[in-house]
Amino acid sequence: MELAEILTFGNFTMGFIGLLVGILFGAIPGMTATMAIAVFLPLTYAYSLVTSLFLLLGMYVGGISGGLIPAILINIPGTPSSITTCFDGHPMTLRGEGERALKIGITSSLVGGLISLGCLALFTPLLAQLAINFSAVEKFLVIIFAMTIIAALSKGDMLLSIFMGFFGVLVALMGTFDDNNKLRLVPYIFRRELIYGFALLPVLIGLFALGQMFEEAEGGMKKKTVKDANAQKQGGRKFSFLDFKGQFVNLLRSSLLGTLIGVMPGVGGSAACIVAYSQAKTFSKTPEKFGTGHVEGLVASESANNGLTGGALIPLLSMGIPGDSTTAVLVGAFALQGLQIGPLFIQEHHVLWTTVLIALLFCNIMMFVTMFFPIKYIAKVIYIPRQRLYPIILLMCIVGAYRASNGVMFDVWSLIIFGLMGYLFAKFKLPSTPFLIGFILGGDLEKYFVDALKGNDGALSIFFTRGPICWVLWLLIAGSIAYSFYFNKKQAPLDGD
């Protein structure tokens, strides 16, 4: 019964369309999977959540995978998660082994995706089981832990990341407080428009699509595809599955590292591939070959960034905390259909949980099939001019923002506010992912904090005396702060200015 609802031709078609759109966004430098999902969210309004999930997860997988094409062919990562793919992928292209590099990358991506899918299926129910018994106190601490972990892994900018996270919380608090129905933090002239605060969708689209467009406009939208000639070079070694001989441990380690980094909230794909790449180099017998077109490096980078996909979904589906910016946008998809994700998600919406697993499996396999064989032709997408795509994206932005809360013009205006904010964030190197995660979790953070205090006559001691889970969470919070202090100290001399 359940499966009959999921395994329909229409759903698979949507998954495939999502995949193609994702590959397109991933492969064009300056456009990302996050942007694809944010822009296409309004489309899901017309579909059931099952069908929407196929479309959006297709974009997620496609967007992460598509990034390897320009990384390998023109030495520009299509998405931040393929930065390290450039290091060994592009030198291979220069040797005339472009196609081989692409096929190795695609196969590694498939393995990474499948391993992380296994972790998702295994660990999400366990984590949700644990989280079901959480009271307001533990829920509050989990969110605080999520915010400190974002900070701990944001190399050297710990304070800034925490600041941005709380800034996101503050913006989320604008509007009416449910307990006593009073308005706060809202300028008097906007008291009507902001009665419920800012809607999630304009914030997402503004930050990740419009902000990016302003940046590109400032740069003049010049063509990035310059080193074209090298991509055409032929005659190097051809791909064979024997290339993966001896890569088993590397594949497994990199995929698991990618998954693990995906689980940590707010830590993006760039961290996943960089960590996996440097670990592969450390454990390698031939570390000196890294950066010269070495298969090992390519395998590590690509399996790690696809490992991210399943990992980032684990905290989202078990506790409602998004693992990266793309899954944060997925929160928007659920919200659009009036669904809040939390520990009860798997129990109460079993169909959707099965859908996520099947859709991810399907999209990973389809990604391999559609990219592996016709890769020569798929690779051409990197030559689509961005000047022609951005106007269409703008059109979708308008539709998306307008539909956010059933046709409110103010949401379209908030699009501009957050578009400019995204642009300014990039200018001052302020991380936008902690801001977004703070914004998404801000309302809950307040609710749990106030509830916990009210349940205990306002005594703060409740946060320490609730039980062993509390203590573990405090240990984790302290650990992540200590780690970042230690790491900051160690990093400081390297950073220079």
Added chain:
Amino acid sequence: MDSFFKLEVQYSTSHLFFPKIVIGILVVLAVIMAVKYALARARGKQPLVSRNWSFFVKDADFFMLFGSLGLFILYILALKPLGFLVSSLIFIFLFNLLFCRTFKLKSVFISLIISVISCVLVWYLFSVVFNISLP
């Protein structure tokens, strides 16, 4: 001692309770960051704002940057009086012209085709097929 660790949540002002805490945290963090930054600069004998720092990138395309912002604002303003389809047709075409920065006949023609196809498709999909109202 016990009362020190108590925070009373008054019903009438409970809407301001948590925002105050968040603002407090933000101010403290901002001060710490500012002091750290100033100290680091002073230690390195550098001025507070480095001389070669500029807000815009080198060779910034101001026409395109402010043009796209202006067009976007005009687009939103035009949505109500002109309706979604008409205003989108006009502005998506203008955005195409702005981003391509050329008036060659072929380019203008492509812009026209892109704007007509994308706008009509989106409009048809949303308001006819999905029956979702647009501005």
